[in-house]
Amino acid sequence: MVDTSGLCKAHVRIVRCALLTIMTVSGAVIGLRALLGPLTFPMKATNPVNPEDCFALALVLTMLVKADAPSITNS
Amino acid sequence: MDLVTAIGLMALTIVAFWRTTHLYFLSDDFVLLKYARSLHGAFWPLFTAGGGDGFFRPIGYISLVFTSAWAGANPVLWHSAALALHITNTVLVYMLAAMLGRSRLAAIFAAVLFAIHGTRPEAAVWIAGRFDLLSTFFVLCGLLLFIRSQNELPSVGYVYGFASLACMILAILTKESAYVFPFLLVLLLVSDGHWSWRRLTGLISFHLVAAALFAYRWILFGGIGGYRDVQTGEPQALTLGVVHTIKALVLRTWAVLLFPINWSREPNKVLAVLVVAYVISVVCLAVVRMDRAELLFALGFVLVSILPPLHLLLIGSDLGKSRLLYLPSVGFCLMLSLAIDGLRGRVRYVIPALILAFHFAALQHNLNSWEYASEKAKAVSAAAGKCAGPGTQRIVVSGLPGVLQGVPFFVNGFREAVELQQRSPGIPIVEAIRGSPSDWRAGSCVLVWDEAKDKLSSDKAGVYMGLRPAEIDGRQTLRAKTRK
Numbered sequence: 001m002v003d004t005s006g007l008c009k010a011h012v013r014i015v016r017c018a019l020l021t022i023m024t025v026s027g028a029v030i031g032l033r034a035l036l037g038p039l040t041f042p043m044k045a046t047n048p049v050n051p052e053d054c055f056a057l058a059l060v061l062t063m064l065v066k067a068d069a070p071s072i073t074n075s
Numbered sequence: 076m077d078l079v080t081a082i083g084l085m086a087l088t089i090v091a092f093w094r095t096t097h098l099y100f101l102s103d104d105f106v107l108l109k110y111a112r113s114l115h116g117a118f119w120p121l122f123t124a125g126g127g128d129g130f131f132r133p134i135g136y137i138s139l140v141f142t143s144a145w146a147g148a149n150p151v152l153w154h155s156a157a158l159a160l161h162i163t164n165t166v167l168v169y170m171l172a173a174m175l176g177r178s179r180l181a182a183i184f185a186a187v188l189f190a191i192h193g194t195r196p197e198a199a200v201w202i203a204g205r206f207d208l209l210s211t212f213f214v215l216c217g218l219l220l221f222i223r224s225q226n227e228l229p230s231v232g233y234v235y236g237f238a239s240l241a242c243m244i245l246a247i248l249t250k251e252s253a254y255v256f257p258f259l260l261v262l263l264l265v266s267d268g269h270w271s272w273r274r275l276t277g278l279i280s281f282h283l284v285a286a287a288l289f290a291y292r293w294i295l296f297g298g299i300g301g302y303r304d305v306q307t308g309e310p311q312a313l314t315l316g317v318v319h320t321i322k323a324l325v326l327r328t329w330a331v332l333l334f335p336i337n338w339s340r341e342p343n344k345v346l347a348v349l350v351v352a353y354v355i356s357v358v359c360l361a362v363v364r365m366d367r368a369e370l371l372f373a374l375g376f377v378l379v380s381i382l383p384p385l386h387l388l389l390i391g392s393d394l395g396k397s398r399l400l401y402l403p404s405v406g407f408c409l410m411l412s413l414a415i416d417g418l419r420g421r422v423r424y425v426i427p428a429l430i431l432a433f434h435f436a437a438l439q440h441n442l443n444s445w446e447y448a449s450e451k452a453k454a455v456s457a458a459a460g461k462c463a464g465p466g467t468q469r470i471v472v473s474g475l476p477g478v479l480q481g482v483p484f485f486v487n488g489f490r491e492a493v494e495l496q497q498r499s500p501g502i503p504i505v506e507a508i509r510g511s512p513s514d515w516r517a518g519s520c521v522l523v524w525d526e527a528k529d530k531l532s533s534d535k536a537g538v539y540m541g542l543r544p545a546e547i548d549g550r551q552t553l554r555a556k557t558r559k
Contacts, residue, residue, distance in 0.1 A: 031347075
């Protein structure tokens with residue numbers, strides 16, 4: 001779990017933006033793979049296992065960071 | 076729990092899985108079918124000896140015997156029984172979500188997602204998935220009864236507590252993954268935040284009983300049991316590496332729960348468009364504010380319940396072994412339903428609809444592979460059955476794949492499949508070999524798997540499917556002459 005109690009609000013925002021960027025990029029690769037078939041350019045993606053992993057991990061972390069947010073606002 | 080919701084969930088699940096009732100048996104199904112028919116009501120040995128496969132699942136096997144008694148070898152009835160159990164679990168997930176404080180919309184969403192999640196085929200379609208279905212049924216019943224026991228007066232609460240304990244015992248005796256039950260109760264109480272002496276003593280009794288069952292299992296197997304490493308002979312559960320553990324816990328489990336697509340078959344355009352809509356919907360859900368304790372319970376549910384099969388959980392792009400995520404997916408559904416409860420306005424309906432549409436399409440896409448493998452398994456069994464004439468002493472099948480498009484095909488069960496076709500154990504020797512058949516004895520029937528066409532047919536050496544013993548002898552002579 002991500003303990004954000006020691007982080008300031010700006011740091012949390014940066015982490016959240018980074019995670020959302022990862023989700024957007026990896027989500028785009030998965031979407032393109034599904035729409036266009038196996039990709040060879042700009043990256044090779046036959047079975048998009050790695051983008052799926054990145055997207056899933058980023059989602060869980062984003063949810064944890066977001067769920068932690070109220071306590072930071074209060075502090 | 077209102078009747079309309081239950082009927083609605085049932086109808087939706089039947090619509091999603093209707094085509095699966097007509098599928099044939101696959102791989103381990105044949106072995107289990109034969110085993111269930113051979114027990115003849117002798118249940119006691121199931122409780123006093125560990126299975127030869129390294130598993131101790133007496134209740135699971137008894138359920139197979141009862142199904143076998145009325146379903147015989149009819150695949151439609153077997154699949155219908157599995158579907159009925161899956162529907163029951165779906166309704167139980169709805170009740171659990173509602174008891175945990177979800178809104179009606181979110182509870183229905185959790186139940187529907189559980190019903191039509193793309194990883195369902197291996198648990199709900201494969202007969203060998205019975206252990207997961209039944210074990211999850213008892214775990215869900217146990218959780219609901221435990222929650223109820225906490226909300227009642229002590230005099231009535233103890234009754235629910237004992238019923239929950241009984242469910243835990245049945246779940247553990249159905250499949251070993253249910254050993255996590257006491258830890259799920261800890262999670263439940265931690266997320267609730269209210270501790271009392273009564274709750275603590277209740278928890279201790281669950282842990283003690285689970286530990287006693289584990290000790291009994293240890294005595295039966297002389298160790299932890301389960302699958303063994305082919306090379307070292309060590310139990311696989313004890314050979315976990317750090318990288319493997321992290322990858323399974325942190326990456327693959329979540330990835331497969333989020334994107335349950337069998338990539339060994341190309342997705343159609345409808346599914347492809349829904350993937351894009353789904354990705355956008357999930358990104359929207361990620362920024363929803365949620366209650367931390369409830370989120371940790373849902374995440375903890377997934378992480379705790381994947382611990383027993385962790386050594387098997389590096390699930391690939393073909394979703395093989397995804398039945399192991401049947402119980403953990405309850406936590407995943409609760410997690411997304413929590414996020415749904417945080418949505419406001421019109422998106423509260425649009426996002427859940429898009430997510431469910433994606434999972435429905437992914438399920439249908441994955442079921443195509445099951446339908447395909449099922450047809451092929453039926454054709455293989457029929458060809459082998461036809462091949463076994465009165466004079467046949469031996470059937471040899473070369474190159475039969477264990478997995479076809481991610482679906483268990485003939486990892487096990489070829490001999491049993493032939494016997495089922497023949498309605499009797501008539502052929503003395505049935506062999507599935509890897510390379511080209513080299514042993515050409517009279518009375519043999521040789522079948523060769525054509526990888527390009529996914530069927531039994533002729534190979535380059537001129538070996539033909541379904542040759543009678545006399546024909547094989549003739550061909551042998553012909554080949555010998557040609558060589559000369």
